[in-house]
Amino acid sequence: MLSLADIIVLALVAVAFVAVCVRVRRKGSCADCASAGVCTGHCSSSTKKSCPAMKGVDAVAQELEQSVK
Amino acid sequence: MAASQLHIALAGNPNCGKTTLFNQITGQNGYVGNWPGVTVEKKEAKLSADKSVTITDLPGIYSLSPYSPEERVSRDYLMSGEPDVVVQVVDATNLERNLYLALQVIETGVPVVVALNMADLVEKNGDKIDTEALSKSLGCPVVMISALKNRGLDNLIAEAKQAAGSASGKMSHKFDSAIEDVLDHIEGQLPGSVPAHKRRYYAVKLFERDADATKLVNLTKGASDRVEELIAKCEQDCDDDAESIITGERYAVIAHIIDGCLKKAPARMSTSEKIDRIVTNRILGLPIFLLIMYVVYYLAISTFGTAGTDWVNDNLFGEGFELFGQSFPSVPMVAEGWLTSLGASDLVISLVNDGIVAGVGAVLGFIPQMFVLFILLSFLEDCGYMARVAFVMDRVFRRFGLSGKSFIPMLVSTGCGVPGVLATKTIENEKDRRMTVMTTTFIPCGAKLPIIALLMGALVGDAEATWIAPLFYFLGVVAVIVSGIMLKKTKLFAGRPTPFVMELPSYHFPSLKSWWLHIWERVSAYVKKAFTIIFASTIVVWFLSNFGVASWDGGTGAFGFLPAMEGVPEEFTDYSVLAMLGGAIAWIFAPLGFSTWQATAMSITGLVAKENVIATAASLLHIADAGETDPALWQAFAAMFPSAGAIAAFGAFNLLCAPCFAAMGTIRAQMNSGKWTAIALGYECAFAWVVGLIINQLYNLIVLGEFGLWTVVAFAFIALILFQLFRPMPKGAMGEDDGVAPAATAA
Numbered sequence: 001m002l003s004l005a006d007i008i009v010l011a012l013v014a015v016a017f018v019a020v021c022v023r024v025r026r027k028g029s030c031a032d033c034a035s036a037g038v039c040t041g042h043c044s045s046s047t048k049k050s051c052p053a054m055k056g057v058d059a060v061a062q063e064l065e066q067s068v069k
Numbered sequence: 070m071a072a073s074q075l076h077i078a079l080a081g082n083p084n085c086g087k088t089t090l091f092n093q094i095t096g097q098n099g100y101v102g103n104w105p106g107v108t109v110e111k112k113e114a115k116l117s118a119d120k121s122v123t124i125t126d127l128p129g130i131y132s133l134s135p136y137s138p139e140e141r142v143s144r145d146y147l148m149s150g151e152p153d154v155v156v157q158v159v160d161a162t163n164l165e166r167n168l169y170l171a172l173q174v175i176e177t178g179v180p181v182v183v184a185l186n187m188a189d190l191v192e193k194n195g196d197k198i199d200t201e202a203l204s205k206s207l208g209c210p211v212v213m214i215s216a217l218k219n220r221g222l223d224n225l226i227a228e229a230k231q232a233a234g235s236a237s238g239k240m241s242h243k244f245d246s247a248i249e250d251v252l253d254h255i256e257g258q259l260p261g262s263v264p265a266h267k268r269r270y271y272a273v274k275l276f277e278r279d280a281d282a283t284k285l286v287n288l289t290k291g292a293s294d295r296v297e298e299l300i301a302k303c304e305q306d307c308d309d310d311a312e313s314i315i316t317g318e319r320y321a322v323i324a325h326i327i328d329g330c331l332k333k334a335p336a337r338m339s340t341s342e343k344i345d346r347i348v349t350n351r352i353l354g355l356p357i358f359l360l361i362m363y364v365v366y367y368l369a370i371s372t373f374g375t376a377g378t379d380w381v382n383d384n385l386f387g388e389g390f391e392l393f394g395q396s397f398p399s400v401p402m403v404a405e406g407w408l409t410s411l412g413a414s415d416l417v418i419s420l421v422n423d424g425i426v427a428g429v430g431a432v433l434g435f436i437p438q439m440f441v442l443f444i445l446l447s448f449l450e451d452c453g454y455m456a457r458v459a460f461v462m463d464r465v466f467r468r469f470g471l472s473g474k475s476f477i478p479m480l481v482s483t484g485c486g487v488p489g490v491l492a493t494k495t496i497e498n499e500k501d502r503r504m505t506v507m508t509t510t511f512i513p514c515g516a517k518l519p520i521i522a523l524l525m526g527a528l529v530g531d532a533e534a535t536w537i538a539p540l541f542y543f544l545g546v547v548a549v550i551v552s553g554i555m556l557k558k559t560k561l562f563a564g565r566p567t568p569f570v571m572e573l574p575s576y577h578f579p580s581l582k583s584w585w586l587h588i589w590e591r592v593s594a595y596v597k598k599a600f601t602i603i604f605a606s607t608i609v610v611w612f613l614s615n616f617g618v619a620s621w622d623g624g625t626g627a628f629g630f631l632p633a634m635e636g637v638p639e640e641f642t643d644y645s646v647l648a649m650l651g652g653a654i655a656w657i658f659a660p661l662g663f664s665t666w667q668a669t670a671m672s673i674t675g676l677v678a679k680e681n682v683i684a685t686a687a688s689l690l691h692i693a694d695a696g697e698t699d700p701a702l703w704q705a706f707a708a709m710f711p712s713a714g715a716i717a718a719f720g721a722f723n724l725l726c727a728p729c730f731a732a733m734g735t736i737r738a739q740m741n742s743g744k745w746t747a748i749a750l751g752y753e754c755a756f757a758w759v760v761g762l763i764i765n766q767l768y769n770l771i772v773l774g775e776f777g778l779w780t781v782v783a784f785a786f787i788a789l790i791l792f793q794l795f796r797p798m799p800k801g802a803m804g805e806d807d808g809v810a811p812a813a814t815a816a
Contacts, residue, residue, distance in 0.1 A: 003412050
């Protein structure tokens, strides 16, 4: 039989689990937006603009050319 | 021209200081970017000193030939009639290359002012440019400026305003008389609707057989035939194609102009050039890159990184720690104490401690190693070395018929495979792009680092085998090259590689801010993943590994929480749902030496996120502190495998097989085809399986002296791979002339 403490902890874990699942559903399972973008299209356009991956090979190469970004 | 309507366009090569100039004269401070393959942004702003003047910053380009979206957009804008004057920004330290575009812009007939940027560097180098002579040669005003130091900008704007008032640009340069004759004849064939100042431009474009210009001019059939006849005769006389003839003529004109206006100081080699002589050396370049990556992985996994990881695992997730003379309990201690005091049952304590804390904690424990890795990788990127690596690797790739452009996504993939795959979108050649998408995730991303560290511990324990971790990185690089060569020789991917042009910047010490930003972005993303997808996965894995059917001898056959069941054996997880699921497909990995359900479960959960391999291992084997120096913990992991060969095969399979869900989704988006996504993921898994098989079977044969049917299969695969690697490129596979495109250009 589960105690009250069990129910509370399990409820907390369940809520966190559901929240994570919703986030993953909405934003994708990759959290590496900072260096890339999850690229499920949820990013704001300003985030996309600063995302090196969105620029493609040429722009990444250009950034490397410019050395210090 | 009314001042209120003045439009000034800024044109120039990439990295010539155009954006710096734009920001200086407009007061803007934003990043101005090109977005090749999608849209090309031209940024507009008002001149700070005169709001009636609009400045348009065009994408940085090398020529006006419509080969790239940037070139097309720039040319269309220049020819649209919108700009009243073009300020052609020229890197004065590299006149020869920059004047090529300048000549083309002058040929358009639009009024042009040439801004010789980086005047300060020219002075510093001791060079002298005769701007008057240059102006006379080009037929347009020439102004020396330094956008960075805000020198000469007022003069430039004044000249631009004055030039805008002139009816059209005047072209002074002339090609060889034979070519000029042909161009004159072509001009004569143009319809009267083409304005006088643009006739020369269209004549040159028709000579180059520019499809857009041909369509726009719309010559009559007779005129078109006459023009083609003239071009063909000229090509025959010059023994070259029309486009190359014009290119050669432009460079001849440039050489003549430079002779008359540039006095170079005696050449002195800069520090960057001195370094480049070594690091981009034809023979030394690749070994130096390998050595640097060896040092990077050695420092991250075997030295500083490990010390940090050990501390975290021993103290934060181990037995607690002391700070400023005070004792602090570890996270599992705190969690257990808190749950016990609340009166939680064993089930809940197990879920929190053995599931969540062990799984998430195992992943978090690797942060110090990730941190060191990203410090070093970000430094290499920001200091300018990675640009050299792209150049060096282009040489290697091109030798095998691959494009150097494919290396950039791989460089990005060392952080994360998702941006690596995404970055492929501007590789123009579709076959090269698809092939790069298929192979770029072979490069170990940050998430695979913990797997490498765990494998290293399991393989050699605390022995000083510093080569293990870099070896797994190089396995990825070799997998890319081998796959590239093999795939390129198939019909699906045959073709001439995409040309790759790259400038090599001067070496810099990175600004601390940008350096830190890169490190923080990557490490924070790793932490974010630990608390999201890894957190959710550990809960699922805990449930699957703790619930099952009591099917052991004397068991009731009931389904439930295994540890609480009566008469449960010590290895209760063998009766769990996860054991059933893993066991059902474990036979696939038997030839690779790891047919246990635990190893299979780790590989499968690794498809959700690669860190899950560690989180699942921690949850199943209670090895949250896998990185520490206690060999017993590695032994728990190693005990799942019959031999070191099987451990290495497990590592190879997990590092090379299909990437995480996020990367798979990105592959689907980039391929834009279910069939191609299946081909990509299928190839990755099959290749990983074959590599794992070869490693395990060779180990069994050489070290253990075992020979069997799978050894024969492994040798058959080796023979097949070697055949595909060394057989000649099929006829016609490289394109029309079967030649290899020119190597990467580095300036």
